[in-house]
Amino acid sequence: MTGLIDRFLKYVTFDTQSNPSQATCPSTPGQTEFARFLQQELIELGLSDVTLDANGYIMATLPSNVEADIPAIGFIAHMDTAPDASGKDVKPQLVENYQGGDIALGKGDVVLSPIQYRDLHALHGHDIITTDGTTLLGADNKAGIAEIISAVEFLMANPEIPHGDIKIGFTPDEEIGRGADLFDVDKFAAKWAYTVDGGPVGELEYENFNAAAALVEFKGVSVHPGTAKGKMVNAMTAAARFHADMPLEETPECTSGYEGFYHLHNAQMSLTDSSLHYILRDFDKDELARKKAYLEDKVATFNAQGNKVSLTITDNYSNMREMVEPHPHIIEIAKQAMERCEVKPNIKPIRGGTDGARLSFMGLPCPNLFTGGYNFHGIHEFITVQGMELAVKVIVQIAKDTAIRYR
Known part of the structure; x- marks a missing residue:
């Protein structure tokens, strides 16, 4: 896990805010710059079939390490941040061992208060990454990208953990509703996938607006x-x-x-x-x-x-429930993986949408997993180190449990 937070803190330095007024894909040049950086990172990590297409979609494969015919599964996250708040010059701060009370954001008078954000009451003792009160953080969804890559890196470093083909996909322009528009499902070649784009620890979602x-x-x-x-x-x-x-x-x-x-x-x-x-x-x-x-x-x-x-x-x-419910094993595997990582599953509807909603109707059933983040799309966004670490463990466990189930 040592590289997880360093990886995330590097990612949030890229300004990848999407722009609904632009018809190009990606809609902003910062997303292209970030995509090229990720492409090179995946190549250096040693993944197979690393591609970055003309529309800014990244795909890569961690090949199976078992001889059995294990279904290929995918993990997907988006590279852009929301237009609702600036994502330029993000200056994250780490609050170690939070013990309650207001957290000052930067040098101004903006605070992250448990009076307004009650989730903080349950996070005493956690290490919290916040903004400086002038931008969003970008945990939505750079935390998901960091967690997926860190999980794959862990699997590569521990070859005794069985897994089938693991497909990775990073998309542009999710925040403006276009993340799945040009996603090549056939090229991705997964039987099902999970977006890692949720909030607090334990969230598992397969219903959306x-x-x-x-x-x-x-x-x-x-x-x-x-x-x-x-x-x-x-x-x-x-x-x-x-x-x-x-x-x-x-x-x-x-x-x-x-x-x-x-x-x-x-x-x-x-x-x-x-x-x-x-x-x-x-x-x-x-x-x-x-x-x-x-x-x-x-x-x-x-x-x-x-x-x-x-x-x-x-x-x-549309609501992806009708496309995911016919495949209950997808939810069961994720639920069981969380329980084995001592995470209590919180199955709830998404009061929004994800790339997974569109992808599910494109033939790739795709529920959503937590990242460990809170208060997305604004200056009070934050994420916990412990939540990110648990997300990595759950991704690894899903890969392992899928291999064991079908081996």
Whole structure:
């Protein structure tokens, strides 16, 4: 495990924030730079079939060390960080043997507080890696990459541990919903895989949101405000009225578990042209359809009142449960591996999505494993050294248990 943290701390120095406004793949040059670095690392490690394609996807193989016909399994993580917070000039800090209380982030007045982030109460005695309060950390998902590579390195150093072919895949642009767009499932050649992209220790997920995006556009009429009576139509006012009438109890800050939501992700405002960008999420397809219908009815009502409003809804991804449940052994192997590593499995739905959701519908069943991280996508992101070490152990155990099961 000695190289695990050094590896992770090196990875977070790469600025790999993805950009939804760019059509290229990868969407940012920093991802290409990081991909080349990883390609060279995998070659130097001695893996087989190390490739980096023109779209920034990395694949490699740790060949089987047993003669039996063991199904090839994969481990996948993404290279980009979220656009929600800066990923440039990340300056991580290590808090050893945390004993409670606020953790100061950098030299400013930003703190990581157990009052706001209650997970910290259970982490006394742990070594915690935080940000300096100016950027995200990048544990989502560079921790997953570091854990996968460290697990493979451990297997190579301990050839007495049996395993079949282990396939490694690192993807670009997961955070902007494109991570699986150009993933070559046939080339990857695994029977099933696991994304290592989850949060706290023990998370094991094979359900995710059904997801859609909704763009609501408002057209206005500009007239000098001194002579505007009966003539001006303020698109910003219409947009504000529209959002103010959305169901408050169905927002991210008011929902949990299996509850879905409408989320106003961003807005552009001017007098003549305004738009509201929503994401719609629900684990149940019928409930997602209800949310779409609600917006359609709301737009129709606004237009009946004399407004000029248009609605565009785009489906993003679906709940992978229907593609994973027919293969219960995939979950059982991961669950058993956690238990053997003295990790209590926490099987829960992902209140989001992963590359695994799309990949599962592309023929590669792909549940999600924990990384040991918390508070992704913001300046309060952190991860524990102990959590990362356990993730490595679980990956190794999954490889071993799969070989034993099919040998």
